[in-house]
Amino acid sequence: MTEHDDGTGRRWDGGLLDLDAYLARIGHTGDLSPTPETLRALHRAHVLAVPFENLEVLLGRPVLLDLPALQDKIVRGARGGYCFEHARLFAAALERLGFGVTGLSSRVGMGSDRVRPATHAVLRVETAETPETGRVWICDVGFGAGPLEPIGFADGAATADSGWSFRLERRAAPGAPPGAGEWTLRERRADGGGWLDLHTFTANPQYAVDWVVGSHYVSTHPRSPFVRRPVVQRTGPDVRQALHGTTWTTTVRTDGSRRERKLEPHEVPKVLEDVFGIALDAEDAAALAAVLERLPADDGPAEVPAG
Template sequence: MDVDAYLDRIGADRPAAPSAEALRELQARHLATVPFENLSVHLREPVELAEDALFDKVVRRRRGGFCYELNGLFAALLRELGFEVTLLSARVWNGERYGPPFDHMALRVDLPEPWLADVGFGRFARYPVRLDSREPQQDPEGEVVVSETPQGDLDVRHAGRPAYRLEQRPRELRDFAPTCWWQATSPESHFTTGLLCSLQAPGGRITLAGDKLIETVDGERVERVLVGEEILTAYRVRFGIELNEAPAPGSFPAPGPRPFPN
């Protein structure tokens, strides 16, 4: 991996050594520069969970991605910088119940204390979260609370609501490939039914959902429908993404046989 190119992509300096302060800065810079987006799904681009393919997409082509891509690549960067990183599977809260395993990928980073790092969940904590603390943890994006379940998993709440249930068993990047494929191809996946590009912004967040531009600053939300070239301009100017054509949500056939990694 070209670490310097990755750091330049997110506007961060190379830390002298792994530390909580360095992790905090890297996560904040990543969230402010690399969008959470599912454009590949609607552009019919392959979503490949391999570090070289992820590096090409996020760093060289200056794109974003969803959780498996963003946290998978961020984990690789952290390891190159000397951090001890573990990939963890999480079950996302859907408003009624927790979803299936591998619904989300998050990272455990072990320093003198364990931290939860996550650059791939859309709106979430700006800074890493202590995994060994059961006290409310303050964050500019909303308070985070971690609690342990009777089964030994960790429930993560953000801004007063459940976010996801985190397993503590270590995983490998390839373990997420079948669920990543399902998320990118199934007509039942919210990634195939909705088009999204979202990025933290000063004082809030900016999101392009299909043709609707949503800006939230200091709690005030403004929406505007874009037409024609305005959509491509918004991708370029607001998210730094150069596209030849604007992606559009389409119909997806039922997925074929599920590919399992070797």
């Protein structure tokens, strides 16, 4: 049993993390003390370095959330992952560095009023200053198109970067007892499209085993967007790159302008490597191209969103 494993499954296996390798993967060379400044730097570095991707699902392999598997894939293999993978790895790193970490599960809405399944993972994080200041943070490293830095866990807390702004709001939960509020992360589009509700969560703690259940759902449910087409995103300081199916979209953060290109299936592996930093071997590249060849021409959004 390690220093960061109490045998109950309530912690994040920080003691198992190859910290030096993780820091090299995300390019962080700064301070490691559990302060808000370090948290912001780590969050930004992780989001910029590690892409969002669901390729294992399409290649017929299970998505594993144990820390050794995540290190092999994301840290040593220089791959990306979807929200549960990102949040699980980031939680281990923060725990290792002395931050207080609580997992949360969120419902991705993207503007819809329908109740969606809780298929997104975020973190509630305390720093060394929290006992004195009471200030707590929400870290959302695995949304794919979320904030570059943590956002304060407080009604009206906001963060802005390169023209895109995010805001956290607390709202009454419909049909719930008084005081049972929900928290919604909202994004203000740089193109003037107004505010969009991205996902909604409560403060109910979630553990690694809960995320295993959620991950299994989004990687196997027939209506999940992750089981039928690539969903790949990479955030840069000034642009977002996204691949949905065979459509490659570049969005400029400063003004919200978009450029789209439809790729041929055989072009996708090279774009994954050159643009998203995901290098597939020849066998996986061929298997992915075969999946893309089978996509219907009108392949649109699935009904079960995932973060």
